[in-house]
Amino acid sequence: MLDTSNRTEEIMKSVAIIGGGVAGMEAAARLSKCGHAVTIIERNEQLGGRLNQWHALFPARKPALPLLMSLKQGISDGVNVIINAHITGIEKNEDGFAIMLNKNRVVTANTLLLTTGFDIFEAERKEEYGYGIYDNVITSVDLEQVFRSGKPIQTAGGKTPKRIGFVHCVGSRDEKAGNLHCSKVCCVTAVKQAIEVKEMLPSSEVFLYYMDLRMFGRHFEELYKEAQFKHSIQFIRARLSEAFENPDGSLQIRIEDTLLAKPLKMSLDMLVLMVGIQPPKKAGNILDMLKLERDTDGFVLQEDQYVSPFKTKIPGLYCAGGVTGPKTIEETLTEARAVAAEISEYLGRRRINYAGQEQYVMEL
Amino acid sequence: MINFGYKIQADRQVDYDAGNHRIFDFVRKSEPSIDWCMSCGTCASACTASASTEYSLCRLILNARRGMEDEILKSVYRCRFCGKCINACPRGVNTRNIVYLMQLAVTKISKHEI
Amino acid sequence: MKFDLFVLPFTLGVIFLLGYLGYKYATWFRGLNKSDRSKVISGFFSVRLFRAVNEIIMESLLHRNIFRRNRLLGFMHMSLAFGWFLLIAIGNLESRVYEPTSMNLPYVPIFFKFFNANPDAFPLHRVFSFTMDLLLLLVLGGVALAFLKRFFSKAYGMKRTTRLMLGDRLALTTLWLIFPLRLLAESFTSAVYGGGDFLTGTFGSFLGSFLPAANLYYPAWWAYSLSLGVFFLALPFSRYMHIPTEVVLILSRHFGLAEHAERTPFTEVEINSCSRCGVCLDACQLSFAGGVQNIQSTYQLKSIRYNSIQPTESFGCNMCGRCDNVCPVGIDISGIRMITRNELNGKVPDVSFAEQSMPHAHKSDVIYFAGCMTHQTPSIKKAMVSLLETAGVNYWFMDEWGGLCCGRPMMLAGHKAQADIMIEKNRKLIIESGARILVTSCPICYKVFAKEYNLNIRVMHHTQYLLELAESHKIRPGHLAGNAVYHDPCELSRDIKVYEEPRKLLGKMVQVKSNEFEKDNALCCGNSLANLSADNDIRRKVTEDAYIKMNASGSQYLVTSCPMCKKAFEKVADVEVKDIAELVVRSMQKSRSPVKASGLKVAHPVEVIAG
Ligand code: SF4
Ligand code: SF4
Ligand code: SF4
């Protein structure tokens, strides 16, 4: 159903997207295809967000680069991108939003989409695990960088590690760290990374220390099984309390093997901390500028989790992706598409007829 | 050993029906955080006592939940109150108070107060 | 002989009180162990007696300590106690001067005006009656202040005032009545018979102008005597028992008595010496920051006295010692709390509880004992190890792999017997190593090593040891930009007073900013191990409040020397929170003086010794 009778004003409606990661790029591509003027405002030098830090994606272990390329391809035509942008203020007016940037730039838009993403838990805060103190304690993000670099996995002392442990839930499901929520992606990431380590170092032993294995997604369980039967990776239901350092820089850990109901000690050459996802801090001042309410877990409060998950209390302001909680890339992409459709609908609805009345127009 | 007036059956199953949950109920009344425990075992892995004695706070809480009083009695006095578990517990359970209240419950049971 | 029926209530009250006190004192004395008893006996014949008497005058009568804390409160206590004392003393003198011959029964000076309604005939009469009126006015002033305090405690700078029991109500009411009644009795008498000075005389003629003084003066004396009698009767069962007991406490303290691990008569004396002045309430962080209002010392002592102590009251205190520090009576509240905790636990069923995984002793000059908590702050542990390595110390890292506990947490939890077993085992190990110095990073461990282990070697906290290493140039702390606020951990302050070493060491690296809440007035970080009951919410409130009070925001660092404090403040601080050892390492790295890496030394050496 296309309403042509009143279709006289063909002004382009504009969307500003803060955050040029997976969600922002995908939403931009879709919105741009729908004929809106889209501007991505990105804090960093390059687009792509967290995807830049990743080597391969679970569960299929597809490389991250092609996805990044295709996302970039999607916005190559007609999307306005501002990088190295620092937002100094945001104003809400009748027409939409005015976003003030450094170098006295202003972006105006009818709608604003927040895809500022999440933060990664600072592993130093879990001091007892020794990140930043013991040389052979690294995070899952560090390990992914090693994979990306194509270099061999080595201990700080330049040796090939024989035993590597992965600690689940670092900074997640931990009220002492201020995050009660589960980060959702790190269980399967740990399994993925463990397999990758085993493929690079087939003679090494790999252990995962988990509280619960949350293999909820499609093909996740298969990945778990693959880790077991192909790679003999050991899964120990335990949570680490602290790590010790041996004279040679290797590590000694003590855990409670909760299934055996006994403490267990073992030495490791390398400890990988599965750092969690937490509400944005750096992007937090943007949320504060907009006076966006936070949910109990610190992520942005959705208008309604089921009915209108992308809407906020402010008309014309949408959120998607990691800013409303931990998500897989798959989910983030899906959200990006959905939010694009919703924004289009909202912009379409605001078209104005001759008589100056607001009129509902269905998008094609 | 304190005689609680019944025996755990020779059968090695945990007999939930035969268990007595008064220790759990007693602790829970003044320390509701016992309910927050998710049996992750972090307390036990931090524990100063557990390396050398048959003691695990994580298990102790489960024993109390399941009503296994004999098991509680076997280990509840082995805690050193060092407090590492409090720092470690990801759920913010007030662990030492739980141990203390379990000890108190045992004393009260022996005096027939609960 | 001067006598009237109305003196009976007073006289019986006094006889009862003296009898009761005599009995109490005797029981206490008999309950002392031999050595304490001989201390008391020899104390009476030594110079200590004079010192004690001096303190009794300064404290029991003049209330100098309360005065120092709170002028108004001090004045209230002083005017009541000292005023009353002088009334009695000068009253006695007066009655002796006037009637040197007659038998001077105790009630005569008390009711002097009744028996000598118009003493105009006596020499010095003006001086005496003026003085007595002045003193009465002083005491009445005190009563008025006490009265106001119950209703407007804020005006005294006190946020809370203590709660009352039945005996207290009776004693308090009669105490409030005694002096107004005396004023009435004396005023009416003067209205009828003349005499009386600026107070009783004036007030008498005022009252007499519209009241039938001749009919009222006798009942007024009855009422006065009754109120005295009832007060003396209620006194032993009220908080006013502190008046006669504090004297005993001061004497015993000067004679060298102190709290032991178990309850002694000295404990009873201390418990009964609490005047419930409430000074401790306002010092307590759990009260003003944590919102906990049932664990404070005065409540605690009261519950112990009336045998109604609840475990939650006893185990819900931080044992920070801030209340000990301000208590004007100088009660060893922490000592009593420890005793109570042990009593509440009672005897533990026979289970082997004190198994430790004991490492083998290593011959060394220095033992380093990190402490349980330090294992959860590996940066402190690592800093210490690299400093020891850098200084070339021949040391043994005794609890390198954890699993060893110093015993103090167990003591704090009221399990002294079990703690002693652990202490003995550790002690053997320490002696076996032949070390001359024991260094620990944990103030909790430090305290127990220093106070309970009876070691013949030097026990040092790492703040002290690192200072020594720095002063002998074995390590060379450098300069760091900015300034730091130093937080005194409870276990290093008040009781043990390790104040100068950390500040001196810190001063070599940064500018140390002082604040009101340091040293004896230091605040508990909220993470206290001694507190079993407090939940995270209470702890956090205490931490936040302490952090704000120390005013560290805007400095470069908040420095402390306890892993627990560090962990607590890290959660709330907006500045870097560092242990002093970490800061030393950082300052050395910054100034490029060599720091050795810290690979730990010994392989995991656990052998379980059960029992
Ligand atoms: S996904 Fe797994 S590792 Fe990550 S927080 Fe949840 S349970 Fe922990
Ligand atoms: S307080 Fe008790 S249960 Fe907790 S770590 Fe220490 S010994 Fe273990
Ligand atoms: S650490 Fe806390 S949640 Fe985990 S088992 Fe212990 S008490 Fe329960």
Ligand code: SF4
């Ligand atoms: S304990 Fe000390 S400070 Fe507290 S009320 Fe008693 S006498 Fe006063």
Ligand code: SF4
């Ligand atoms: S020791 Fe500290 S926490 Fe306990 S009552 Fe005294 S001031 Fe309060």
